[in-house]
Amino acid sequence: MKNGEPLLYPYILSKSGDVTIHNISPCHGRSFIVDQRGQREFVVTKGNGLNYSSSTFLNTREMGDDTWGLLLRKDAERDFLLGNEISSLGIKTNKMEAVIELEADIELPTNKIVHPVLLQYTVECPYRIEDCAFMPQRTLWEEVMRWERLNERGYEMAYLIAADVLIHNLRILHDNNILHNAIHIGNYTWALELLDFELACSPKHPYENEDYQRHAVDLFEREIIHTYVVINYIAGCLQEVVDFKVLDKLFNRYGFDLNAYSVNIERKGPHNLQ
Incomplete structure (x- = not known):
């Protein structure tokens, strides 16, 4: 921080670059760790280029200007604004710092020229739920043990502590008519920070x-089901067995009655699976 x-970290990937940025998982796609200010404050920039290819950007033509590794200004600004709004409601998120437009021209296959834009923010934990396979197990459990401060209901299984947080987050979002529109294992960190709001409204x-x-x-x-999937994945990473009846009751406690979406099956006879 200065004054x-x-x-700011206005960098995109370059073979001749002289600044080191860190890629901790190919799952992050276009996001990198650029600094660590303290033990629990990692600076991330999004839109620097691809972290899993020798190409900086790839445009597969089906998405118009949207390009793998690139972040467009309209998406960066929506991410920034919605992230701040959601944080103000008490949901733990990344802390937005800046939207940075770079002085560079990117020529797309359509011959259109766009300027790369970065979104800069900080997180407590740089690892996302989907990064389990790329994380040291010690790091994973250090994060999980920090959840104990949230464990006021005496849950016996760690995944239920996370579930309580995630379902509570969903309740806050929906009570405020906010659609995240991208709840999945890539958009929660192991500090249970909700990320990525460029598709939100x-x-x-x-x-x-x-x-x-x-x-x-x-x-x-459908975000109820998406949240359920994230919780299942967390339990799998922790090698815990999900008690679906207990989890369903937890959803119901927050006003999400899964029975309201049950589909009746009319059985007309035995069916053999081949």
Whole structure:
């Protein structure tokens, strides 16, 4: 920090670069660790280029200007704004610092020129839930042991501590009519920080596309299932067996009654699986 302002890291990947940035998992795609200010403050920049290819950016043509490794300004700004809004509601997230437009021209296959944009933020834990295979087991359990301060209900299994946090987060989001729209194992850290808001929308920051906004209301309930999947994965990483009845009751405690989505099966006779 300098005069209260964060130090900026305006870098994209280059074979001739003289600044070291850290790639801790290929799952992060276009995000890198650029600094560590303290034991629990890692600086991340997003949009620097791909961390799993010899190419910096790859455009597969099906997404228009959207390019693997690249971050567009409109997406960076939405991520920044929604992230701050969601953080203000008490959900633990990354701490946004800056949107940085670089003085460089990226020529897309369509011959369009775009300027790379970076999103800079800090996190307590640089590892995401999906990074389990790339993490030292000691690091994973050091993070899990920090969850004990959240364990006020006396849960016997660690995954239920995480579940309580994740389901509570979902309750806050939905009570405020906020759709995250990308809840999965790549968007929670092992410090249970919720990340990545470029696909999110809220009453304050609705989708600009009217068709997207009209259909957003239909996407809220699927986030219950998405959250369930993340919890299952956490339990698997911790080698814990999920008690689905207990977990369903926890969802219900927060107002998510899974029975409301049950589908009846009319059995007309035995069916053999080949």
